[in-house]
Amino acid sequence: MGCSSGSSGAYRVEVVHNCLEEKFKAMMQEEEGHRSALFKNIEEHYKKLYSLSKELGISLEEPPADLSIIFLEKDLRDKVEKLAKKKKKERLSQLASILKQDVKLCGMLAEEPHSMTLQNIPSKEEEVSLKEHVLHLTQLKQQRLSSLKAYKKSFAHLMMQLDSEPANSLERAIFCETDESFLPLSLARLASVANTIQRLESQVQQNMREAERLRCRIRDIATKLELDEREISDFLHEYAGFSPNELKELQFRLDELELLKMQHMERFIVSSRKELREWWNKCFYNEKQQSLFSPFYSTIYSEELLSEHEEEIEKIKTYYYNNESLFHMVEQRHALWEKKLELEKKAKDPNRFNCKSTEFLKEEKDRKRVEKQLPKIEKSLEDAMEDYKLENGIEFLIGGLPYQTYMEIQIKEHEDSIQREKVKKANAKKQLLIQESRSSTRSTLTRSTSARSNSTRSNVSRRLNIPQSSFVVGSSEFKMTLRSLGDKDPFLNPRAINANSTLQTEMIR
Numbered sequence: 001m002g003c004s005s006g007s008s009g010a011y012r013v014e015v016v017h018n019c020l021e022e023k024f025k026a027m028m029q030e031e032e033g034h035r036s037a038l039f040k041n042i043e044e045h046y047k048k049l050y051s052l053s054k055e056l057g058i059s060l061e062e063p064p065a066d067l068s069i070i071f072l073e074k075d076l077r078d079k080v081e082k083l084a085k086k087k088k089k090e091r092l093s094q095l096a097s098i099l100k101q102d103v104k105l106c107g108m109l110a111e112e113p114h115s116m117t118l119q120n121i122p123s124k125e126e127e128v129s130l131k132e133h134v135l136h137l138t139q140l141k142q143q144r145l146s147s148l149k150a151y152k153k154s155f156a157h158l159m160m161q162l163d164s165e166p167a168n169s170l171e172r173a174i175f176c177e178t179d180e181s182f183l184p185l186s187l188a189r190l191a192s193v194a195n196t197i198q199r200l201e202s203q204v205q206q207n208m209r210e211a212e213r214l215r216c217r218i219r220d221i222a223t224k225l226e227l228d229e230r231e232i233s234d235f236l237h238e239y240a241g242f243s244p245n246e247l248k249e250l251q252f253r254l255d256e257l258e259l260l261k262m263q264h265m266e267r268f269i270v271s272s273r274k275e276l277r278e279w280w281n282k283c284f285y286n287e288k289q290q291s292l293f294s295p296f297y298s299t300i301y302s303e304e305l306l307s308e309h310e311e312e313i314e315k316i317k318t319y320y321y322n323n324e325s326l327f328h329m330v331e332q333r334h335a336l337w338e339k340k341l342e343l344e345k346k347a348k349d350p351n352r353f354n355c356k357s358t359e360f361l362k363e364e365k366d367r368k369r370v371e372k373q374l375p376k377i378e379k380s381l382e383d384a385m386e387d388y389k390l391e392n393g394i395e396f397l398i399g400g401l402p403y404q405t406y407m408e409i410q411i412k413e414h415e416d417s418i419q420r421e422k423v424k425k426a427n428a429k430k431q432l433l434i435q436e437s438r439s440s441t442r443s444t445l446t447r448s449t450s451a452r453s454n455s456t457r458s459n460v461s462r463r464l465n466i467p468q469s470s471f472v473v474g475s476s477e478f479k480m481t482l483r484s485l486g487d488k489d490p491f492l493n494p495r496a497i498n499a500n501s502t503l504q505t506e507m508i509r
Contacts, residue, residue, distance in 0.1 A: 035069065038069045038070060038072075038073045039069070041073050041076075041077070042069070042072060042073050042076055045073065045076035045077055045079070045080050046076065048080045048084075049076060049079055049080055061079075063075050063076065095116075095127060095130065098130055098131060098134055099114070099116065099130065101134055102114050102130065102133060102134050102137065105134065105137035105138065105140075105141060106137065107183075107184070108141060108183055108184060108185055109137060109140055109141060109144065109184065109185050109186060110184040110185070110186030110187075110188070110189075111137060111140070114129070114130050114133045114134075116129070116130050141185065144185040144190060145185065147190060148182060148185065148190065148193070151174065151190075151193045151194065151197055152174055152175075154197050154201075155171070155174050155175065155193075155196070155197060155200070156175070158197070158200040158201065158203075158204060159175070159200070161204055161241075161242070161243070162200065162203060162204060162207070162243055162244070163241075163243035163244065163245060163246075164243075164244070170192060170193070170196060171196060174193060174196070204242070207242035207243070207244075207247060208242045210242070210247060211241070211242035211246065211247060211250060214247070214250040214251060214254050215236055215250065217254055217257075218232065218235075218236065218250065218253060218254050218257060219232065219236070221254075221257040221258070221260070221261050221268075222257060224261075224264075224267060224268050224271040225257070225260055225261070225264060225267075235253065261306075262303065265301045265302065265303065265306060266301040268306055269301050269305055269306050269309060272306065272309040272310060272313060273296060273309065275313055276293075276296065276309060276312060276313050276316070277290075279313060279316045279317060279320065280316065282320060282327065283316060283319065283320055283327065284327075284330070284397075284398045284399050285399075285400070286399045286400040288400055289397075289400050293312055295308040295309060295312075296309075323388070323396070325384070326381075326384055326385075326388065326396060329377060329380060329381050329384060330381065330398060330403065332377050333374070333377045333378060333381060333407075336370050336373055336374045336377060337374070337410070339366060339370050340370050340374060341414070343363065343366060343367050343370065346363060378407065381403065381407075382404065385402070385403050385404060
């Protein structure tokens with residue numbers, strides 16, 4: 001019984017000992033875990049403190065050396081939280097400044113602001129997006145300011161050219177306000193400025209055309225009135241611009257000349273007809289086309305007749321300038337064609353080889369140039385004429401004919417001319433052969449007749465007792481003897497001699 005009780009007590013003691021040992025081991029493991037966690041937290045806190053102090057630009061304070069691990073972790077944790085709050089505050093302040101800048105730029109440029117707010121701490125992505133938006137607005141502001149500066153410079157130049165002043169609030173703002181005070185710099189407002197510049201540029205162009213028209217009319221009328229050229233030149237030089245005031249002066253002078261023109265109507269109509277004929281020639285009008293303008297032949301000189309001539313001149317000038325490229329090509333082709341004819345004529349000249357070698361080489365160079373360029377310009381003309389027909393629905397006429405027909409006729413006439421020249425040369429050669437044959441026959445007859453005439457003269461001289469020496473051919477004594485004896489003796493009559501010679505020639509034939 002006693003033994004049993006002792007064994008049981010020992011057992012219980014062992015059980016208790018084992019239980020306590022296990023509890024102690026568990027506590028040790030738990031404490032080791034806490035200790036490892038504390039060391040890990042301390043390491044992380046050190047890293048955060050180092051990073052935060054670097055970002056905030058402050059020095060890192062070392063904790064007291066006598067602190068336990070628990071108090072060291074708590075001290076580092078408190079410092080991290082303190083610096084994190086400070087960083088958050090600074091970050092929010094920085095973001096607030098950026099947002100303020102964003103709102104200001106959007107107000108200046110009339111653009112939508114960024115959607116980010118500071119009610120919650122923005123994420124890194126939102127912060128980057130905000131900064132990019134502000135950067136975009138800054139660049140946009142610079143671009144629009146550059147455009148505004150260019151517009152203001154153009155505006156000032158145009159106003160100076162037009163000798164004018166700002167007419168509305170926008171123009172006054174462009175002219176007077178500084179670049180930074182010209183708000184808002186919206187796309188719509190800049191578009192209005194651009195439209196204003198465009199309108200003023202159009203006005204300048206219109207004034208320039210009107211001024212040029214007035215000057216041309218003044219020169220034209222002054223020339224036809226035979227006024228002092230120096231006086232007109234000085235006047236036009238004085239009013240060489242195109243401001244409204246200068247246009248008024250030009251118009252006033254033109255009105256004066258128009259009154260003078262009415263007093264010299266016939267001279268103006270004659271001069272207009274001369275000018276009209278020049279334009280007809282430039283446009284290659286034939287007589288039939290010219291005759292369609294019946295006022296050209298009227299002898300009733302009136303203002304209406306002059307107006308008809310001036311309208312016809314403007315009409316044909318417009319036609320010429322609208323198709324100037326075509327007429328230029330026609331003139332090029334005409335010049336090459338004339339050069340070709342000239343070279344062909346030179347090639348037929350047998351004396352051209354007697355010229356200097358430089359002239360001969362130049363002639364050959366011109367011939368090669370014409371042979372190369374003429375087909376090209378003719379092909380270009382054909383294409384251009386086809387385009388004209390497609391665009392206008394009618395043929396482009398030269399000399400009253402479609403240009404293709406005109407060229408074909410010109411080429412055909414040239415070929416016919418060459419053929420006629422060949423025939424003419426052949427006939428001339430044939431005629432020359434006939435003449436040479438006849439000359440040979442006449443030479444034979446002349447020698448025969450001369451011998452008979454000498455025999456006859458000898459008989460006559462013997463019968464009339466005239467010395468033989470008196471019949472020297474071409475001598476005055478022979479001519480006098482024939483004149484004195486011709487009426488007495490039919491044989492000595494020149495007509496009889498000629499008839500006799502003709503009869504002999506016919507008999508020989």
